[in-house]
Amino acid sequence: MTTIALTGGIASGKTTISNRLRELGAVIIDADEIAREIVQPGKRVLREIVDRFGQEILNDDGTLNRKALADIVFNDDDELRALNDLTHPEIRRITRERIETTLIDDPDAIFVHDIPLLAENRSNYDYDEIWVADAPAEVRRERLMEDRGMSAEEAQARIDAQVSDEERRMIADVVIDTTRPISDTIEHIDEMFVRLRLGDFAASDEVSYDTAPITVPKEERTSED
Ligand SMILES: CC(C)(COP(=O)(O)OP(=O)(O)OC[C@H]1O[C@@H](n2cnc3c(N)ncnc32)[C@H](O)[C@@H]1O)[C@@H](O)C(=O)NCCC(=O)NCCS
Numbered sequence: 001m002t003t004i005a006l007t008g009g010i011a012s013g014k015t016t017i018s019n020r021l022r023e024l025g026a027v028i029i030d031a032d033e034i035a036r037e038i039v040q041p042g043k044r045v046l047r048e049i050v051d052r053f054g055q056e057i058l059n060d061d062g063t064l065n066r067k068a069l070a071d072i073v074f075n076d077d078d079e080l081r082a083l084n085d086l087t088h089p090e091i092r093r094i095t096r097e098r099i100e101t102t103l104i105d106d107p108d109a110i111f112v113h114d115i116p117l118l119a120e121n122r123s124n125y126d127y128d129e130i131w132v133a134d135a136p137a138e139v140r141r142e143r144l145m146e147d148r149g150m151s152a153e154e155a156q157a158r159i160d161a162q163v164s165d166e167e168r169r170m171i172a173d174v175v176i177d178t179t180r181p182i183s184d185t186i187e188h189i190d191e192m193f194v195r196l197r198l199g200d201f202a203a204s205d206e207v208s209y210d211t212a213p214i215t216v217p218k219e220e221r222t223s224e225d
Pocket residue numbers: 009010011031032035065066067069070073080083084087091116117158161162
């Protein structure tokens with residue numbers, strides 16, 4: 001088994017990269033997808049979220065009103081922590097379960113764990129390599145406004161809820177520059193996948209996840225963050 005963590009700030013290009021890796025034969029475990037599954041109507045985690053945040057975060061049909069919840073949690077660190085405490089243990093449990101099930105069927109699988117909050121949570125997984133999709137916050141803010149119809153304030157609030165680009169790069173074994181044309185990024189991914197198949201890992205002893213800081217206070221971030 002080979003395990004790769006694919007992380008990056010919001011709108012950094014992770015999904016574009018993981019779609020290509022799936023085409024190449026990797027098994028993708030997508031944390032955002034699992035996070036959506038656990039808040040479907042009838043699930044325990046959704047009930048707990050309603051108990052904590054109130055009926056206002058539900059749509060009329062009983063599904064989660066994602067924008068209403070996003071407006072609350074991405075503007076208040078305590079509320080975000082409360083949501084994370086309700087969702088992250090279950091996301092971690094399902095992730096482990098998926099890895100174990102896949103391993104039974106395919107012990108040689110190349111796993112790619114698409115995990116946006118790896119640096120934030122210092123998630124305790126043992127990866128062969130950590131790949132970071134990297135684009136400056138300004139570029140990602142524009143993408144969120146253009147592609148996802150967010151206001152500048154909404155986009156900035158999401159970016160501010162995450163660690164800086166610099167902190168993410170500190171835990172990287174491989175940095176993937178996603179400001180380049182997508183075809184260049186795909187070519188880079190294809191080359192790295194060949195390397196993985198050969199079992200030739202880029203992990204450097206000098207990159208130590210354990211010594212990376214967890215956050216840089218907002219006021220100390222540089223404009224490139
Ligand atoms: C608040 C919610 C409902 C907003 O939903 P929405 O559809 O607008 O966003 P979506 O889930 O598609 O996430 C998009 C991106 O937002 C960022 N993001 C999401 N949750 C968080 C969080 N808790 N902290 C920081 N960034 C986050 C990530 O970069 C993610 O890729 C949703 O993000 C959520 O339930 N978050 C808590 C679960 C979680 O932490 N998910 C992240 C992966 S583990």
